[in-house]
Amino acid sequence: MARIGIFGAGWVGLVTGVCFADLGHDVVIRDVVPEKIDALRRGDVPFHEDGVPELLGRNAERLSFTLDPADVAGCDFLFVCVDTPPTYSGDADLSRVWTVVDELPDVGSEAVLVMKSTVPVGTGEKVRHGLDARGLSHVGYVSNPEFLAEGHAVRDFMRPDRVVVGAFDDADGDAVASLYSSLEAPVVRCDVNSAEMIKLAANAFLMTRISFINEIANVCEATGADVVKVAEGVGLDHRLGPHFLRAGLGWGGSCFPKDSLALKQLASNSGYHFQLLSAVIEVNELQKRRVIGKLKRHLGSLPGKKVALLGLPFKPDTDDMREAPSIVIASRLLAEGVEVRAWDPVVSDLKALPRGVELASSVLDAVDGADAAVIVTEWPELAALARTEVREAMANPLIVDGRNLLDPAAVRAEGFVYEGVGRPSSLTDVLPETAEREHELET
Numbered sequence: 001m002a003r004i005g006i007f008g009a010g011w012v013g014l015v016t017g018v019c020f021a022d023l024g025h026d027v028v029i030r031d032v033v034p035e036k037i038d039a040l041r042r043g044d045v046p047f048h049e050d051g052v053p054e055l056l057g058r059n060a061e062r063l064s065f066t067l068d069p070a071d072v073a074g075c076d077f078l079f080v081c082v083d084t085p086p087t088y089s090g091d092a093d094l095s096r097v098w099t100v101v102d103e104l105p106d107v108g109s110e111a112v113l114v115m116k117s118t119v120p121v122g123t124g125e126k127v128r129h130g131l132d133a134r135g136l137s138h139v140g141y142v143s144n145p146e147f148l149a150e151g152h153a154v155r156d157f158m159r160p161d162r163v164v165v166g167a168f169d170d171a172d173g174d175a176v177a178s179l180y181s182s183l184e185a186p187v188v189r190c191d192v193n194s195a196e197m198i199k200l201a202a203n204a205f206l207m208t209r210i211s212f213i214n215e216i217a218n219v220c221e222a223t224g225a226d227v228v229k230v231a232e233g234v235g236l237d238h239r240l241g242p243h244f245l246r247a248g249l250g251w252g253g254s255c256f257p258k259d260s261l262a263l264k265q266l267a268s269n270s271g272y273h274f275q276l277l278s279a280v281i282e283v284n285e286l287q288k289r290r291v292i293g294k295l296k297r298h299l300g301s302l303p304g305k306k307v308a309l310l311g312l313p314f315k316p317d318t319d320d321m322r323e324a325p326s327i328v329i330a331s332r333l334l335a336e337g338v339e340v341r342a343w344d345p346v347v348s349d350l351k352a353l354p355r356g357v358e359l360a361s362s363v364l365d366a367v368d369g370a371d372a373a374v375i376v377t378e379w380p381e382l383a384a385l386a387r388t389e390v391r392e393a394m395a396n397p398l399i400v401d402g403r404n405l406l407d408p409a410a411v412r413a414e415g416f417v418y419e420g421v422g423r424p425s426s427l428t429d430v431l432p433e434t435a436e437r438e439h440e441l442e443t
């Protein structure tokens with residue numbers, strides 16, 4: 001069993017740590033935020049991620065938490081799991097990675113520094129030089145990008161589709177690959193640059209699929225097709241597959257927005273204009289804003305209207321608000337003079353949202369007197385939104401389903417007006433007074 005040191009107690013670092021501990025390794029996790037370390041020492045997980053509290057409790061004797069980088073000195077593997085946010089220019093900010101390299105204690109000759117943070121291609125070579133310059137040329141370097149998805153992070157670690165190991169030295173690669181041997185996942189062995197690119201390319205491809213189906217959804221809206229059926233029919237083609245073909249309000253989160261920008265900048269810094277990726281990013285930006293157009297179409301002018309924003313994180317099963325579409329939608333609604341009441345089952349702190357958004361204590365509280373309810377995050381709790389007490393509580397029974405969570409026919413049968421993404425919407429579906437207004441405008 002190995003001794004593993006981890007820099008960063010965020011989603012990637014903590015999940016990696018508790019999972020390796022569960023596989024029998026001794027793990028020490030270092031972070032720079034004292035409150036995080038205090039919470040973890042008490043057994044509290046500082047964010048919402050299924051399975052992590054259980055693994056933390058079950059493996060407490062193999063896990064320790066520290067603020068002191070010297071405490072990882074005896075480790076065989078040093079995993080870098082720090083955040084790499086975008087800089088103002090869109091490039092990845094590697095300052096935290098460099099801090100780790102600078103703070104690395106003098107570790108043993110068998111130690112390997114393992115990069116799990118998502119970094120631009122070429123970072124490994126620079127870190128290798130940095131280690132050498134610090135007199136740490138005996139420390140190996142391996143790129144081992146992380147593919148976990150928040151909400152399923154433990155499952156993704158324990159049952160990965162693949163493990164990518166990019167190494168300068170085969171023995172270092174073997175050592176890191178051996179940590180995953182009990183997981184029986186395919187291992188892709190390659191050079192460091194290729195490992196770094198695999199992570200960026202995989203994310204870019206997933207984003208491309210989402211923007212693609214969102215564009216198809218927008219054409220469906222213009223032509224009367226139903227994107228849910230279209231995606232089903234497309235996804236059954238074995239050459240394409242069904243994943244990431246769900247139309248909605250676009251992606252968000254801590255990874256896709258920054259990784260798409262980082263890859264775009266990486267390409268342009270290298271003299272290449274990555275045209276497709278630029279379009280993929282732009283489609284995603286516009287997709288969030290289409291909600292405003294839909295509300296206008298149904299409600300006419302927006303100032304003074306009340307809108308319930310249902311669901312806040314960028315996806316369910318997490319409380320991660322980083323780059324959540326709800327932030328852009330709330331900002332646009334406030335700018336239009338709309339009163340916004342937000343409800344979420346796990347996020348109760350609205351600091352990520354613009355000032356002016358009110359927090360509702362329940363779905364019913366959020367929709368009370370509302371002119372529209374917008375589903376932003378597809379929480380299972382919202383599957384039962386189209387019910388009598390909700391309709392009666394609303395001033396106008398309009399549901400804008402930004403995630404195609406609901407069955408349009410069932411929602412309409414309950415007396416609601418329904419607007420999804422890429423699904424047919426007829427004039428008879430528009431609220432009576434809005435239909436009249438549209439008729440007046442036309443005549």
Ligand SMILES: NC(=O)c1ccc[n+]([C@@H]2O[C@H](COP(=O)([O-])OP(=O)(O)OC[C@H]3O[C@@H](n4cnc5c(N)ncnc54)[C@H](O)[C@@H]3O)[C@@H](O)[C@H]2O)c1
Pocket residue numbers: 007008009010011012013030031032033036081082083084096099100116117118119146147148149150254255
């Ligand atoms: N969150 C995801 O779903 C996901 C998935 C795959 C890859 N990644 C990548 O993994 C990296 C980490 O992502 P995350 O979501 O876990 O980030 P995070 O912000 O949740 O966690 C990063 C942690 O690193 C800590 N930190 C900063 N500087 C440090 C230092 N010098 N020493 C020790 N700790 C330090 C921070 O305090 C924070 O707790 C990023 O590069 C990200 O792109 C994230």
